[in-house]
Amino acid sequence: MSVNGFEDILNDPFAQYLQLSAKIGGDVAQQADFVKKAFKAQLEFIKLASTSSQPAQAQLATLLKPTSDQISAIQEYREKHRTSPFFNHLSAISESIPALGWVCVAPTPGPHVKEMNDAGQFYTNRVLKEWKEKNATHVEWARSWVSTLTELQKYIKQHHTTGLVWSGISAPPSGPAGGAPPPPPPPVLPPVGDLSLGAGGEDDGRSALFAQINQGEDITKSLKRVTADMQTHKNPGLRTGPAPFKAPTASVKPVAKPVESKPPVFTRDGKKWLIEYQKNNTGLVVEGAEMNNVVYVFRCENSTITVKGKINSIFLDSCKKCSVVFDSLVSSIEFVNCQSVQMQVLGHVPTISIDKTDGCQMYLSEESKKVEIVSSKSSEMNVLLPKGTAGDYTEHPIPEQFKTTISGNGLSTICVESLG
Template identity: 50%
Template structure:
């Protein structure tokens, strides 16, 4: 009987796997009757926690079931890609991007489904999937795909914890759903460590990988998202202004002192017009009027590449980047340990709800920020025309290298310390009755040596 029960369980798992991995209609990257060992190991992962996740998703129904079918399609492609890798040599980067394009499209589809269903009663389920699903992009990550998957798994934990909190006393099926889903990602990390430690293991003696019609990239498609990280370093600004160059050269010459004349050539008297009048008549007439000039051909500069807008939680950091004309950006469901980093956003407004650790606005223009509570610091740097409104409290606001900053304080945040440097057009607005009264922040100072130290005071013109 015990052997019979074991056999039945194995058959059930096999059926679940077959249900989960239905025919993909030609969208798989590759297929073969012979399966490599690491493909078999991936199949075991699918037949285990992922099959359980899929089964429970269908039973829960609603948006969770719809989402699970999308995840199923992405996993079908992932398996097909691994089959191709086991049979083929690693292709060049351009072809690899084309091979991974269907997976990229699926990841985007899964994330967009969450965004289109923010009013769903199963929003926390959808968010857990949406935040972690980029982990399937480990296929394009080298040399450490495992840590990348771990980071994506951590991004889901905030929402899976909310699911557990909501259902642990009322519906155990949702609790099992969370366990199965997280177990899949933990298993995937172990699988990658065992089989693809530094990246996908291609067959060095295999054939050349080709892009089938079903996996060809659509026009204008985006590649698989790269792993999260700090924003790219910005190159220092190098001035090419002629005046600046001339000024630099002038100072260099002045620093030479009397040696500056050493490079000058001596002019003999025979070549001086005031000592040799004949030179005046022999020289050609001076041209009157402006010299003719050639019309310069205007140089058409290529349009600057616009980076895609980003609003997502990466581990403990909410990343908001490259938003343009977005007036209703909202970050909610925050926890105390999280931070917000806003980078290169223009003419946009961001609202941060709840209590959070810190907020940084970097290199933004015409940016509005509304937040409730910050326990650390709100920092504005390298920005222009920024408006900040405090609804709750904040201990410190720092303004650096910023032109145009209006800060609206609440009654609970009047004790806030505002530190500024290399900034202009700063105003603090204090609530009085039903309105705000504006107070400018001094920009001009007077410093005097008093015999013991340098005494600095605000000048009257700046008050």
């Protein structure tokens, strides 16, 4: 039944995802090939569990390697195609594919899949927003992938509620059979140790405790009388003791991982402007860009980018202490994994997207006051609105805290204003 249930997922929502990926083509179809291999590997692993007893940890890692390799390939493909027009599609899969690691999670494999599904929905929502008016195929693609992981969670709840079930019929082979299994999941806290009281267990310990309490007044008979020579206020010599412990002053500092250093890049590749690994450069200017062009800024630090003219969009990824000044955008400006960044729009920008970013200052123009700002997992975000004609701004923080209460059969969430 466990194997049949997983095959039902492959034959329905997952098959639809593969079909739509092939229809979209390009990078989406290529990544889907890795996803197909990963799910096939998990099916083989589940088949193995249905006929075998649980192997040792070292052997388990070997059996999981085929799926683990495919998950790594999926995530690497996304990293190597950051300038792809389907980057949101690639990211949706890359962020949620670790859900296949549920086979190593106990006792809550179902919630692990949901957590991974939620992580990917930030990008599937972007796909829905970008393509709902352009091409319904992309909308159905996003829904089919979310449905696949949702059905996987239901399958786990039905067949493997507290962890992958091994049949115990026979020992598993030393290597992967047929073609595969899943990846090691994110680190899982070790199980809490046995808290029973000695060999007698919890019941014996509890009985002994109540036996002591039930002595009543006789419980004081075992107490030792304190004489005058034992009292510190009558015998000052008892007040002296060993010197308090002092922690050693020397401390071991962790060895910092060397920062990856690559040569700076400022180039145009067709419709894409690539600005990468720039440091302490305040003179980066994009000129002559066209309305369908995209500016992609990656891992720059202490730099300023000026974009002249109206282009499609700007994307800042993993940048630190960078500023971008631009005229107008057709689509949006996005900040992902950034720290202490600023932007100023001189004309019009319809959307600002902020994800996993700490510190983002947004200077808006009069023309951009109807902008839509979407933020997720970010902090220290401030919008500065123009005030008068003297170049002054008023600062407005974007809420980071929320209060949720139960309202009827649902939830009601409101922003919590900071009083500090």
